Amino acid sequence: MANNNVLMLASVASMIDLFNADNMNILEKLGCRIDVAANFSNGSITSQERVAAYRRELEVRGINVYNTPIPRSIFKIGDIINSYKQIRKLTKEKHYRIVHCHSPIGGVVARFACRKARKTGTKVIYTAHGFHFFKGASLINWLIFYPIERLCSHFTDVLITINQEDYSRAKTWHTCDVKYVPGIGVHTEEFRKESVDRVALRNELGIKESDFVFLSVGQLSVRKNHEVVIRALAKINNPKVKYLLVGFGELEDKLKLLAKDLNIADRVIFSGYRGDVRKILHVVDAFAFPSLQEGLPVSLMEAMSVGLPIVCSAVRGNEDLVENGKGGYVYGCHDVDGFAEGMSEIVAGKGYEMGRHNISVMEKFDINTVNKIMTELYKDNIR
Incomplete structure (x- = not known):
């Protein structure tokens, strides 16, 4: 294999846009064609306008883009089969040195499609952004996803895990080279030095200067569990x-209706998708992250990097980042009273020292740390 062609693959475009820009820059510096x-x-967590713009950006850089119908549901069998055929054809034609795949379904499809290519030298790297089986996960998740991931690990050269629970579990399989990487890396210095007109942005968001604001960033979905924070907010008798x-x-x-039913509709602000999250982080006072499931959450790390105190759920990934009582407060996913208590403590003034602690914690998750690890990993697999 004389070429240095690399395929970067994920179920949806936003996974590559949001989480792999630095990886692609590293590969280009190493002389790879991506x-x-x-x-x-379909399926991206950003707007379709952003997805279209991202595609144009890639094409301007000379990067070939293949719109592959990888679904986010395991029940869309037709799309999965078509994706498998397309990827297998690509790997046969391009003779990739590395295929780096992401996301559960995309990772499974790619690894099955690359079985033959691996025999001729293609290295398959899979980044697990959080296994669907974890402590506290449903039995159905364990019955479906655990055997699939373990089987696919036999078709994997390097399995990258981003939290300690996944790393410990994957190491027991003894099927491939398992690496721990502390997330995708956060540009902590850039986030901290972001310039922002606090008064103007708070006005735009409908926030008064006297308000104390908890922020959540992410899809309004069952997994993100925003309901527990809304219910906790209703228990805090402070309109500010x-x-x-x-x-x-x-x-x-549904969440808007819940806020209305709890008589706090004027205290819950739905901004929709925003492209200026790093600025918003500088105009709020704390960060709430009540997810039911995480790998190693980027939005939480970004909030910590600017020194926000945290109230979050006690799940894998969150607990890798937030030490209860030091960087914030950690509660069970459905502990409304706990969230209300933690939020009240932060409002009362406990947040400043927590924010300073979080800035220190984020040094080990900084982009420079992660990029050094990924550079060596790519070098090892290009040789």
Whole structure:
């Protein structure tokens, strides 16, 4: 294999846009020519306008883009089969040195499709952004996803895990080279030095200067569990404590109705998708992250990097980042009273020292640390 062609693959385009820019820059510096395969039509967590713009950006850079119908549901068998055929054809034609795949379904499809290519020298790297089986996960998740991931590990050269629970579990399989990498890396210095007009942006978001604002960033979905924070907010008898949700999703109407039913509709702000999250982080007072499931959450790391105190759920990934009582407060996913207590403590003034602690914690998750690890990993697999 004389070429240095690399395929970067994920289920949806936003996974590559948001989480792999630095990886692609590293590969280009190493002399690799990159192709991208993902679903550019459906499923991205950013807006379709952003997806279209991202595709144009890639094409301007000379990167080949393959719109692959990888679904986010395991029940869309037709799309999975078509994606498998397309990726297998690509690997046969391009003789990739590396195929780096992401996301559960994309990772499974790619690894099955690359079985023959591996015999002729292609190295398959899979980044697990959080296994669907974990402590506390449903039995159905364990019955479906655990055997699939373990089987696919036999078709994997390097399995990258980004939290300690996944790393420990994957190491027991003894099927491939398992690496721990502390996330995708956060540009902590850039986030901290972001310039922002605090008064103007708070006005735009409908926030008064006297308000104390908790922020959540992410899809309005069952997995992100925003309901527990809304219910906790209703228990805090202070009209100046508010909750800002940045993102969109299928639960938006339900969450708005819940806030109305709890008589706090004027304290819950739905901003929709925003492209200026790093600025918003500088105009809020704390960060709420009540997810039911995480790998190693980027939005939480970004909030910590600017010194925000945290109230979050006690799940894998969150607990890798937030030490209860030091960087914030950690509670069970459905502990409304706990979230209300933690939020009240932060409003009362406990947040400043927590924010300073979080800035220190984020040094080990900084982009420079992660990029050094990924550079060596890519070098090892290009040789």
